[in-house]
Amino acid sequence: AQKITQTQPGMFVQEKEAVTLDCTYDTSDPSYGLFWYKQPSSGEMIFLIYQGSYDQQNATEGRYSLNFQKARKSANLVISASQLGDSAMYFCAMRGLSGGSYIPTFGRGTSLIVHP
């Protein structure tokens, strides 16, 4: 079975500062993908960044970077230069082989509030 753990129910950060959202995972599948999504109050799920288990370098997308530490099974999201519009729920997800099929598994989410 695969599992995603996000231990931070809520995080606060001041505008223009960097913030790290934690994510650890567990899987027995050697091939898997890790994702981060942003969900604003409107409900839509916005794809932020992807990291494959065999990728040698940490993924980056603009202000988002994924701190992938395979040995520790962690995939933390780093948001640099936070903006007020970054306030939202953030979900870490993994897609690996579970029960014979590739079903995405989501963490419980972290609520990020960016204040001026």
Next chain:
Amino acid sequence: GAVVSQHPSWVICKSGTSVKIECRSLDFQATTMFWYRQFPKQSLMLMATSNEGSKATYEQGVEKDKFLINHASLTLSTLTVTSAHPEDSSFYICSAPWTGTSGNTIYFGEGSWLTVV
């Protein structure tokens, strides 16, 4: 880029009626789509995996007869909530995995807010 479109975004229906939610992959083929339900301030709960041309695979505890899923084509999956009751009121969202030259991702529809009165 790849886009998944979900319709309707908002729906209010009377108790006992059925409501259909559509999920379309707009510029890619999706042999698999996932349907989720989300309660306020909680994570996404996988309801079922929709498979094109075959029966959906439901998660444990999800009533197959109540939440009918049909994946009639490579670009369309539908979720029908039958005989809806107020406790079915929730946010429903679909997603489809996509693999392209720039990487992998799982794209989501915009989600549907269902209110049963």
